[in-house]
Amino acid sequence: MVNQKKTAALALLLIGGASILHGAEQWIQAESPWQSQRASGEGVFGTETASEYFNRPADALLPWNHQERFDPHAISPHLFGANRLFFRSGPEDESTGLIFGNEVGDPLWQELKERRKGANRTPTTEAFAYLPFNSGAAVWGELRQVDHWSSRFAPDRKRRLQPPGTQAETVRDFHSWFGENYPDYSSLGGGATFQNSHGSAAFQARSVWWWTPSPGSRRELPLLVDEIQGQFHYQQWGIQSRNYHAEIDDLSPRSGTSLDIHELLLYSREPEGEELWKTWLLFRQEEKNGDFPLTPEYAFRAIMGLDRSVSWSNRFRFAGSHWLGGTEWGVRDTLEVYQSFGRQRLSQRLFAELSNRKNPLNSYRESDESGTVIADLTKSSTWQHYGFSLGWSSSLGRFRWQLSSTPWMGRDLLYFDAESYKWKEKRWQRSGELRVAQGNIWGAQQRAVLSYSSCLCRGWELEYLNELALAGPWRLMEIEPAQHRAALRHFWKLPSGLDLRGTLLYTSGATIRSYSPEEFVEPDHFEMNLEIRQHLFGNRGEVWIALLNPLADDLTLSPNGADDRFRTIAGALWKF
Amino acid sequence: MSRRISPVLFLLIAAAIGWGDELCSDQQLPSFLTGRIAAEAAWLTPLKETDHLVEQSPSAGLIISSPYWKQIDVLVVLRYQQPEVYAYSKTGERSSHSLYQLMGDIGLMVPISPPNNPRYQFRFGGGFSLFFIRATEEIGSYLLDDNESDFGNWLKIETPALSLGGLKMRLFAELFTAWSLPQRTHFLLSGVTLESRLW
Numbered sequence: 001m002v003n004q005k006k007t008a009a010l011a012l013l014l015i016g017g018a019s020i021l022h023g024a025e026q027w028i029q030a031e032s033p034w035q036s037q038r039a040s041g042e043g044v045f046g047t048e049t050a051s052e053y054f055n056r057p058a059d060a061l062l063p064w065n066h067q068e069r070f071d072p073h074a075i076s077p078h079l080f081g082a083n084r085l086f087f088r089s090g091p092e093d094e095s096t097g098l099i100f101g102n103e104v105g106d107p108l109w110q111e112l113k114e115r116r117k118g119a120n121r122t123p124t125t126e127a128f129a130y131l132p133f134n135s136g137a138a139v140w141g142e143l144r145q146v147d148h149w150s151s152r153f154a155p156d157r158k159r160r161l162q163p164p165g166t167q168a169e170t171v172r173d174f175h176s177w178f179g180e181n182y183p184d185y186s187s188l189g190g191g192a193t194f195q196n197s198h199g200s201a202a203f204q205a206r207s208v209w210w211w212t213p214s215p216g217s218r219r220e221l222p223l224l225v226d227e228i229q230g231q232f233h234y235q236q237w238g239i240q241s242r243n244y245h246a247e248i249d250d251l252s253p254r255s256g257t258s259l260d261i262h263e264l265l266l267y268s269r270e271p272e273g274e275e276l277w278k279t280w281l282l283f284r285q286e287e288k289n290g291d292f293p294l295t296p297e298y299a300f301r302a303i304m305g306l307d308r309s310v311s312w313s314n315r316f317r318f319a320g321s322h323w324l325g326g327t328e329w330g331v332r333d334t335l336e337v338y339q340s341f342g343r344q345r346l347s348q349r350l351f352a353e354l355s356n357r358k359n360p361l362n363s364y365r366e367s368d369e370s371g372t373v374i375a376d377l378t379k380s381s382t383w384q385h386y387g388f389s390l391g392w393s394s395s396l397g398r399f400r401w402q403l404s405s406t407p408w409m410g411r412d413l414l415y416f417d418a419e420s421y422k423w424k425e426k427r428w429q430r431s432g433e434l435r436v437a438q439g440n441i442w443g444a445q446q447r448a449v450l451s452y453s454s455c456l457c458r459g460w461e462l463e464y465l466n467e468l469a470l471a472g473p474w475r476l477m478e479i480e481p482a483q484h485r486a487a488l489r490h491f492w493k494l495p496s497g498l499d500l501r502g503t504l505l506y507t508s509g510a511t512i513r514s515y516s517p518e519e520f521v522e523p524d525h526f527e528m529n530l531e532i533r534q535h536l537f538g539n540r541g542e543v544w545i546a547l548l549n550p551l552a553d554d555l556t557l558s559p560n561g562a563d564d565r566f567r568t569i570a571g572a573l574w575k576f
Numbered sequence: 577m578s579r580r581i582s583p584v585l586f587l588l589i590a591a592a593i594g595w596g597d598e599l600c601s602d603q604q605l606p607s608f609l610t611g612r613i614a615a616e617a618a619w620l621t622p623l624k625e626t627d628h629l630v631e632q633s634p635s636a637g638l639i640i641s642s643p644y645w646k647q648i649d650v651l652v653v654l655r656y657q658q659p660e661v662y663a664y665s666k667t668g669e670r671s672s673h674s675l676y677q678l679m680g681d682i683g684l685m686v687p688i689s690p691p692n693n694p695r696y697q698f699r700f701g702g703g704f705s706l707f708f709i710r711a712t713e714e715i716g717s718y719l720l721d722d723n724e725s726d727f728g729n730w731l732k733i734e735t736p737a738l739s740l741g742g743l744k745m746r747l748f749a750e751l752f753t754a755w756s757l758p759q760r761t762h763f764l765l766s767g768v769t770l771e772s773r774l775w
Contacts, residue, residue, distance in 0.1 A: 100706070105757035106726040108709060109622075111718045112629040114758070115664045121757075123725060180722075496645035497605035535605055543682070545704055568727040568755070570706070 026491075028501055028531040029546050030569065031101065031124050031146045033085050034067075039529040039548055041463070041487035041505040046512060046522060046558035049153070050124075050146035050184035051084060052213055054512055054558050056479055058465055061408050061445065062353075062385055063477035068215065070359040072305050072321040072330060075265060075280055077242055079225070080294070081215035081362030081377070086187050089229055089240065090202060091130055091140040095542075096576060099126040101569030103148050104550075122147035122181045124569060131576055141190030145176060147183035149562035153220070156425040157182040157211060160222060160250045175222060175249070176209045185210045189227070199234040209249075214293060216366035216375025218515065218560060219429045221293065222250040233269065240265040248292065253369065257290030276319075278307040284361070291371075297363035297378045301325055315339070323360075328380065330355030343396075347404075349389040356382045358414045358434065377416075379434035384411040400451045407444040407470075413437050415476045421517045427560045428516040441472030457493035462486070480511040482522070497535035504528050516559035526551050545570040606644045613774040614639040618748075618767025620657050625759050630675075633659035635765060637679075640774065644684060651701075653681035663715045673715050678708040679752075681730055689736070699734040707754050728754040737771070744771040 028039040034053050038045065046054030055067040062069075068082045077087045101124035111117065128142035150157075161175060176186035189206025206227040211220050223246050231240040242265070247258040267280035282303045286296035303325030311317040320333035334351040357363070357380055366375040387408030394401060418432040446466040453459030467481040474480055488504040509524040528551050533544035546569045554563040616637035622630040637655030644650035657677045662670055683703015689696050705728040711720040730752050737744040745768060752763040 102726055104727060104755045106724055107758075108707065108720075108724055108726055108754055108756040109626045109630055109661070109761050110756045110759055111720055112661055112663055113626060117718055119757070121726065494645075537607075538605060566755075568704075570704070570727075 028503060028529045028548075029533075029544060029571070030529075030548055031148060031567070035548070039503060039527075039546070041485075041489065041503050041527075045482075045507065045510060046561065047149065047564055048213070048558045048561045049149050049211070051086070051210065052184075054479060054510075056481060056510075058445075058447070058485075061387065061406070061443065062410065062413070063441070063443070063469075063474070063479045063481065064358070064413075065478055068359060068362060070330075070357075070361055072323045072332065073307055075267070075282060075305065077263075078359075078361040079244060079246070079261070080212060080221075081359060081364070086144065086185060086208065087206070087225075087227060087244075089231065089242075090193070090204070091128065091142060091191070092144070093128060093573070094130045094132075094138075094140075094575065095573040096129040096131070097127075097542075097571055097573035099124070099569060099571035101125075101148070101567055103151075104566040104568050120151055120181075121565070122150050122183070123179075124148050124567075125178075126571075135194075136196050137192065137194045139190070139192045143177060143188050145178070145183055145186040147176075147179060147181040148565075148567055150181050150183045152562040153184075153211070153426060154182040157220075157222070160252070160425075163251055174209075175211070182211070183209075184212075191229075199232070201233070202229075202231045204229045213427070213560065214366055214375075215362055215364060216294070216377055217429045217431055218427065219293075220425060220427060221248060223247065224249040236269045238265075238267050238269050240267070254291050254293065257288075257292040259292050259294060259296075260287045260289065261285070262287075275311075276307060276309040278305075280305045280307075282325075291369075293366050293368075294364040295367065297365070298326075301360075303328075303360060325360055328355075328357050328360050330357065330360075343394050345393045347389075347391040347393075349391070349406075351385075351387050351389075353385040354382065356380050358383075374431035375416075376433035379414060379436070381412065381414060381436045383413050383436075385409070385413075386411075398452055398454055400449075402447075402449040404447045405444065406447075407442070410441040410443075410472070412439070413441060413473075413477070415478060416514045417476070418514045430515065432514075437473040437476045439473055441474060441477070442470035444468045444470060457495075458491065460488065460490040462488050475513070478512065478514055480513070482507045482510040482524075484508040497539075499531070499533040499535070501531040501533070502529065512559055520559040522557055523555055525553070525555055540575045542573045543571070606642070606650070608642040611640060611642045611774040612771050614641070614769045614771035616653070616655065616767060616769045618655075618750075618765045620659065621764040621766070622659075623762040623764055625761055629662050631660040633657050635767070639769060639771075641685070641771075647687050649685045649699075649701075651681070651683060651685060651703075653679070655679040655681070661711075663718060663720075671715075674712040675720065676710050676712065680706045680708075683730065683732075685732070685734070695736055697736050700732070701734075702729065702731045704728070705730050705752060705754070726754055726756055728752055728760075734769075740770075742772060745769070746771070 027036040030036045030039045031050060043057040053067050054065050057066060060066050076083050079087055103121040106121040124146045126144045130140040132138040176183050177188050185208055187206060187208040189204060191202060191204025193202040208225045210223045210225055212223060214221050225244055225246045228243045242263040244261040245258055248254050262285045264283040265280060268278055270276055270278055285300045288295055303323055305323040307321045309319035315338050317336040322331045332353040334349060336349045339346045363378045365373050365378060368374050387406055389404055389406040391404035414434050415437050416432055417435040418430040420431050422429045448464045451461040465485040467483055469480050486506045490502045492500045505527040509522045512520040527549045529548050531544060531546040533542060535542055548567040550566045552564045552566045554565060557564050616639055618635040620633045620635045635655055635657040637653055639651055639653045641649050641651035659675055661673055661675050663673060664670055681703055683701055685699045685701035687697045688700045689698045707728055708725045710723050714721045730750055732748055732750040734746045734748040737746050747768055750765040754761040
């Protein structure tokens with residue numbers, strides 16, 4: 001069951017790019033979907049702050065940070081070059097509840113013994129409500145604030161909000177909806193939806209205090225982002241309007257400058273079932289007000305896309321995403337062939353991706369206070385990525401296994417060429433531009449999965465992933481994946497409605513380049529996660545607690561990363 | 577040391593569960609058809625790490641419990657204490673302060689005694705705690721005058737119940753570990769509960 005779901009999730013990943021949320025019901029719940037993906041061993045690594053990750057899902061292959069990738073299949077909101085999951089359309093959860101978490105290890109009474117202020121640990125707090133009515137309407141609201149990972153940056157963030165030459169007491173004591181930890185993000189929003197048999201309509205508004213590294217130099221921007229979204233569906237057609245006003249909110253000369261993003265998305269919705277035929281057209285207008293550090297390459301642009309997936313006789317499957325916007329374009333196609341011989345199953349997959357942009361929604365020029373361009377992300381140049389995957393899966397009794405190998409080749413890939421670095425506010429800031437890594441780069445991924453399930457309610461899975469950086473300009477790439485990764489996943493659903501889910505993960509350490517003057521080698525380490533979840537009253541209620549990585553050991557997992565700590569999160573949910 | 581052993585333990589437990597007896601059937605969610613409420617009066621004793629810095633203190637709590645699965649009960653506890661603590665300033669002067677502590681517990685209680693007779697039945701249990709503390713006033717340069725919170729765990733043993741009309745009285749001892757740093761903090765809570773049927 002787990003294996004099938006996981007395989008299905010991975011297939012979707014390959015077909016749809018990074019539509020990574022499909023396996024989410026199998027994941028250990030953490031602070032955010034990204035952290036849930038990490039806790040489940042699906043590939044995220046290198047936590048920087050609560051909203052920033054170095055993300056490379058196991059099957060994503062390309063040596064880039066996939067949080068910053070454009071996903072033509074999903075066309076989800078992209079802000080400052082990356083897919084930020086807290087700017088979603090609709091509520092995160094259609095239930096009402098509370099979540100509270102803490103980085104474990106607050107000093108509490110130990111301060112009395114230590115006779116000094118201990119290293120503070122910060123909480124995560126979420127409260128949300130979803131109230132449906134019989135008429136088909138629903139209203140929802142949510143407050144989500146993750147203070148985890150903020151204590152390293154809090155003093156510098158505070159300093160940026162303190163008028164020079166004043167006492168600490170005069171510091172503007174907020175950049176969040178509550179508390180004094182200067183968290184990475186603090187989001188308050190709500191909306192209403194209405195649906196009937198013909199279609200649906202939705203409206204939402206949100207306001208987010210957010211410290212985000214800029215996509216170019218990685219300097220932290222203190223933003224207050226206001227969002228208004230509206231959408232309307234009729235049968236399979238949809239129209240969505242997304243509007244963002246991102247304003248710098250500190251005491252620097254640039255305070256009050258802003259970037260306005262207006263998007264209008266017209267699309268045909270995915271019908272139910274295997275066949276997919278989806279078209280979309282995105283109009284995006286970006287307007288810079290004042291001396292905002294990011295200048296968009298285009299004030300206005302239109303991008304159109306076409307997704308198609310089809311399968312024949314259960315043996316062939318084609319899936320493709322294609323987009324075109326002015327002189328920019330991209331295609332991503334996959335052809336899969338299966339053969340079954342009794343319990344044996346062979347699969348071959350051929351894939352190709354070509355484009356002339358790394359991410360069409362991340363084409364900014366970043367300037368410093370004097371107006372000099374310090375980071376240029378507007379490079380356009382054709383790159384290619386091809387690969388072939390051969391897989392074998394089989395089963396014996398309650399065991400199933402699966403072996404696959406995927407050699408791939410990239411040609412003329414784009415990379416950020418950092419010319420200089422500066423250490424400021426406990427972060428590396430860089431300057432440089434996107435360039436072409438001339439030539440072919442070769443890699444290969446081997447994967448072995450062994451799973452055992454005694455019934456639908458209990459099972460375990462052992463996965464080993466091997467990545468080889470074979471040849472080519474690897475030294476220019478942002479991410480060189482860990483050579484060895486292993487995951488043991490386990491779940492047990494007890495008849496009392498108690499679900500236990502655990503993962504033990506090992507990674508030999510990836511290399512992250514061009515974010516710091518020296519290449520950053522992630523330390524090899526174990527991670528362990530456990531979730532205990534109780535379903536209540538016919539699955540209408542849930543209480544859960546997740547113990548996230550008791551082995552964390554305060555490791556730093558990315559060049560600008562905060563200490564990774566043991567976190568405990570507990571929640572209670574109710575579906576009205 | 578324990579960090580190195582943890583992955584091995586995890587593997588062993590996962591393997592044991594994977595190979596263990598079938599314990600799979602259709603989900604029968606706990607229905608909470610009956611519920612009980614109990615008042616708790618107890619004495620909080622700090623152990624080793626902080627015993628000379630935190631005074632013993634009385635504690636009052638409210639427990640709601642319900643049958644969870646077979647003979648296992650689930651309980652939710654809310655508890656309050658206000659211990660006196662001693663803090664040292666940078667110059668070494670000792671001062672006394674008052675600290676609010678609010679504790680929330682959730683966990684399971686299992687009957688453990690061999691004869692299947694509730695009159696002689698000891699109960700044993702454990703679960704998770706959330707500690708929330710705040711000093712009543714500013715304490716030097718400590719963080720304690722701000723809201724501080726952390727998770728922890730508890731283990732509890734209860735004596736057989738003494739029936740007093742519709743009420744049941746039990747004695748208990750409970751060991752708490754708060755997951756604080758640089759060291760964990762331990763407390764012992766011992767006292768009495770008086771329980772009544774709620775629904």
